Amino acid sequence: MIFQFPALLFALLCLPLVWWLLRATPPRARQQVFPPIAFLARLRPKETEAARSPPWVLLLRLLAVGLLITGFARPFIPGSRDSTQTPGPVLLVVDDGMFSAADWTDRLTTAQTIVDDAERTKSSLQLLTTAPQAEASAIPPAPQPAATVRRMLNSLHPSPWSVDRAQAARQIGQLPALPFARIVYLADGVAQSGDNAFAQALRARGAVQEIRFSSQSGMVLAPVAPTSDGTMARLIMLPSAQPRLVHVVARATDGGTLAVIPVPVAANATQADVRINLPITVRNRIDTLSVQGIASAATTVLLDENTRLHPVGLLSSGGADTPLIGSVFYLRRALAPLSDLHEGTLDALLSRPLSVLIAPDGTLAGAQSQKTVQEWIKNGGTLIRFAGPALAGSQQDTSPSNPADTARNLLPVPLLDGARQLGGSMTWGTPQKLAPFEQESPFRGLDIPADVTVSRQVLASPSADLGTHVWARLADGTPLVTHAELGKGEVILFHVSSTADWSNLPLSGLFVAMLQRLTEHANGLNIPAENILLSPALTLDGEGIAGPPPPTARGIQGNVFATTSASPIHPPGLYGPTDGRRALNTAAGVQSLRPAPPVGTITDASGQTPDLPLGRYCLLAAILLLLLDGVVVGLMRTGRLFAPRPLTLLALLATLGALTSPLHAQELSTPPAVPAAALETRLGYIVTGHEDVDTASREGLQGLSDFVNARTSAVMGHPDAVHPGTDDLTYYPLLYWPITADATTTPAMTAALNTFMARGGILLIDTQGQDGGSSTADTTFTADAPGTAAALRRVTTGLAVPPLVVMTDHHLLAHTFYLLHDFPGRYAGLPIWVAKEGDAENDDVSPVIIGSADWAHAWAVDSAGNTPFAVIPGGSDQRLQAYRFGLNTVIYALTGSYKADQVHVPMLLKRLEDKP
Structure with a gap:
């Protein structure tokens, strides 16, 4: 013991x-x-x-x-270890499926050790793997010499698909009927179908020693449909008694890292969503997601057009954005968080890749415009139209069964003249509520608020096949949303306007959900037809490394691609032509993982049974x-x-x-330690309580400190996380404060920050601006991240902030070290606010700097020395400028107005010369 x-x-x-x-x-x-x-x-x-x-x-x-x-x-x-090896045949069974890649080195080393033990005892071995192969290899009629099995192990690699233990059970039944002196099973620990038959077949051959490895991950990364909250994948894992922090790496086509997303996993959790809160333009550039530190096809997700947020175009005209009454006012606010939204004229929108085009009433009146949109729809686009006074007064009789009529008028169903009035002083009816959505509708499952009503609509002309074109109805059965196919694309019509004049639907959350469903329902930019064969273009091996497809790979028919699982003839990878590839992922379709029941006596890799506490x-x-x-x-x-x-x-x-x-007693008698910030110069960041934001702040200030150390004589230590009101802020020349939407302060925190600024400290406040998603230019950004403008007003209430002005390149901060003309961070072109000259104390040094360029993410350097966050739109040049601004800010905090005196040196010398 x-x-x-x-x-x-x-x-x-x-x-x-x-x-x-x-x-x-x-x-x-x-x-x-x-x-x-x-x-x-x-x-x-x-x-x-x-x-x-x-x-x-x-x-x-x-x-x-x-x-x-x-x-x-x-x-x-x-635990005990059986050191005695009985001479005789050895049966070695190896799980070599998608879960084995994480511990493949340990697995192969253990297998070679078993071969060495058999060689010492002059024993033969029978090797059996459980993952299916494209070309079924014949089972040797008798156990092989150790040297032969060693060569077989050297050529063995993990497979990027699941094991088939039912097939392995049948193979065990075909083995020679001879007693095995030792049966060793290298398991992956994950339950699969056929486990019972496999266990019975293995135990029938003798006592089984089951080896499990401490490095086993028991984890997959499964793709999911992108959602408005940024979810793009889901971690599915075996439960663990300890909470974990898993990092998921997002990479572009060229292999560059766009982001490293921390995913906290609670104790005993079996799933965790991977939320990627990146600007949509950056998010749509992601081609691969993988779990950091686990090289496996099971933890790698390839993204295709179906997994990206579809670019949406919103047609606008003069006065369309008038608050509350403009035709695009509610559409813009409903679509901005859900898609890659672009707004402008028809020519400007169709000049770029577009998946969905939304046309409010009166925006498709010209014949040439309709012809242009027709061709775009036939190539796979989706048009969403809204009714209104203009459409109600210009109906044309069309037949939904006649594609020519649909193409000519861009209407999914024929409409009656005029508009139907529901409710009002001159009508007998009352506003109608919505009927429940049918199962064939893309809106199925959505909750309909009881207060959503329709007071006016355009009516569809009755026809025999009208019901096949209806996705939403009013309570009296009249169509509310209709659709019709046109070539590869689709035409969708809301029989109400996009404003609140005809219905209060645009004021409800149901409107947002319906537009999201339609955006997800639409085709991507280039979706191959379902009746063509998608040939493999690029495949993954068991360790998640992309390469050319093997000779045994076969194409997949488009209409069955979504239900096809990774297998030897359909390895995971990208299939189809260059302009319309689809991704087949190893973990697609995996809903949960269960630990496999033991087949025999469980030991570790050294043959040691677990300790008995x-x-x-x-x-x-x-x-x-x-x-x-x-x-x-x-x-x-x-x-x-x-x-x-x-x-x-x-x-x-x-x-x-x-x-x-x-x-x-010794701890009580130990004097308090001297703060590290008192022994070396350190930057500090205010803790927000959001792990991803705090991690970015720590990595960002560490990257900035390294940059300062490399280019100046200043010696900066590691940054510290501080809690104003609790920690002593005296030792820090500069505090970085990222503002989140839920940021709050306490009186003690406000008093501590006021004292910090009064004693010469500088507070760098960053509202972490993001793209608004509604501009037609990719490089235009809003000033603040959502919700941070109100949070900034909330947290600065009570702070002794002097009058502020927008900083220009004439400000002292622009030439404390580098001569700068702009001051970007992760985003460029955003204003920076500093104290007005002459209104700041402490030798006219601004005690506060406020901006929204998201500097921490631009400065961030992870433990591997990589820059995990993309900067847009300037790339590496913009990141360098962000570092230079950060260095200027540090020098400004350390030296104050020292550089201001240098500016006046020529004038001072001239004055000295003029003195008698």
């Missing part, structure tokens, strides 16, 4: 003290008749000697305390003995059950607490 904390066994020396504390037992209460006189007569001072506890009670208590001490020392019986049993026995002691004492004193002894238990707990904390 081995103890993890053997020093605690010295506490057994205290057992005599425990015996001394517990040996006395109070005398048993006497029963006495209550004659008052006799009672008073017996009231004499008299010494009563305490009764002695029986020896067996003392032994019971000593045993309980001894078990407590032993249990806290955590004893365990080490004894501490829990010792503690349980001690608790039972203490309870028994309480029952015994209760019976001895009163004859009734359980009379607790709080003083004794308190003394025991105090003794054990002192024994388990031997360094407590």
Whole structure:
């Protein structure tokens, strides 16, 4: 037996003290008749000697305390290893599927060790792998020599698909009928179909030694349809008792890293969504997602056109964006968070790749415009139209069954003249509510608010096949949303306007959900037809490395691609032509993972069985003995059950607490440590409580500190996370404060920041601007991230902020080290606010700098030395400018207005020359 904390066994020396504390037992209460006189007569001072506890009670208590001490020392019986190798044939079964890549090196090393053991005992081996192969290899009729099996292992590689244990069970049944001296199974620990048959077939051949590896991941990265909250993939894993932090790397086509996304996984969790909060233009450049540190096809996701947010064009005209009444006002706000939204004229929109075109009422009136849109729809585009006064007054009779009519008028169904009025002083009807969505509709499952009504609509002309074109209806059955196919694309019509004039639908969350469903329903930029064969263009091996497809790879028919799983003839990868490839991923379709039941005796890679812990049993026995002691004492004193002894238990707990904390007194006597920021110059960042933001702040200030150290004589240490109001801010010349939408302050935090600025510290506030998604230019950005403008006003209330102005390249901060004309971060072209000259204290140094360029993400350098976040639109040149601005800011914080005096040197020299 081995103890993890053997020093605690010295506490057994205290057992005599425990015996001394517990040996006395109070005398048993006497029963006495209550004659008052006799009672008073017996009231004499008299010494009563305490009764002695029986020896067996003392032994019971000593045993309980001894078990407590032993249990806290955590004893365990080490696992055994069978070092004797019986000569005879060895059956070696290896899981070589998609879960084996994470521990492939350990797996191969262990297999080679088993071969070496067999070679020493002159034993032959039978090698069997469980992952199916494209070309089924014949099972050797008899076990092979160790040298042959060693060559087979050297040529073995992990497969990028699941194992087939049912097939392996059939192969075991075909093995030669001879007794195996040893059966070793290198398992991946993940349950699959056919496990029961596999286990029975293996046990029928003899005792099984099952080896599992500590490096097994038991994790896959599965693709999901992109959502508005940034979810693009999902981690599916075996449950773990400890919380974990998994990093997912997003890469572009050229292999460059666009972002590293931290994904916290709670204890015993089996799933975690991967949310990528990047600007849509950057997000659509992602081609590969992979789990950092696990090279496997199971943890790699290839993205195609179906997994990207589709670019959406919004036709606009003069006055269309008028607040509350403009035709694109509600559309813009509904679509901006859900898609790559672009707004402009028809020619400007169709000049770029576009998946969906949205046309409010009156924007497709010209014949040439309609002809241009027709050709675009036939090539796979989706047109979403909205009714209104212009459409109601210019209907043309079309037939939904006649594609020529649909193409000519861009209407999915024929419409009646005029508009239907529901409710009002001149009508008998009332506004209609929406009927539940049918199962064939893309809106199925959406909740319909009870207050959504329609007061006016354009009516579809009755026809025999009208029902096949309806996706949404009113409560009276009249169509609300209709559709019709046109070539490879589709025409969709809302029979109400995009404003709140005809319906309050645009005011509801249902409107946003319906537009999102239609955007997801639309084709991508280039989607191959379903009736063509998609040939493999690029495939992944078991370790997730892309390369040319193997000779055994076969094409997949387009209409069955979505239901095809990775296999030897269809390896994971990209299929189809260059302009319309589709991704087949290893983990597509995986919903959950379950731990595999053991097939035999589980050991580690060295053949060691798991250690048997004894501490829990010792503690349980001690608790039972203490309870028994309480029952015994209760019976001895009163004859009734359980009379607790709080003083004794308190003394025991105090003794054990002192024994388990031997360094407590030493810790109390140790003087407080000197803050590291007092010994070296460090930058600080204010903790936000958002792990991804705080990580970016730490990595960003570390990257900036390294840049300053490399280019100046300043020596910067590692950045510190600070909590104003709790931590001492005296030691920091500069604090970086990223503002999040939920940022708040406390009076103590505000007072600490005011003191920090009054003593010469500089507060760099960053609202982390992001793209608005509604501009027609990719390089135009809004000033703040969503919700941070209000948060900035909230957190700066109470701060002693002087009057601010927009910083220009004439400001001292623009030439403290580098001569700068712009001051970008992750985003460029955004204003920076500093104190107005002459209104700042501390030698006119601005105590606060406010911007929204998201500098931390531009400065960030991870542990591997990479820059995990993309800067847009300037790339590496813009990142260098961001570093230079950060260096200028650090020098500005360290030297104050020193550089301002240098500017006036020529004038001072001239004055000296003019003096007599």
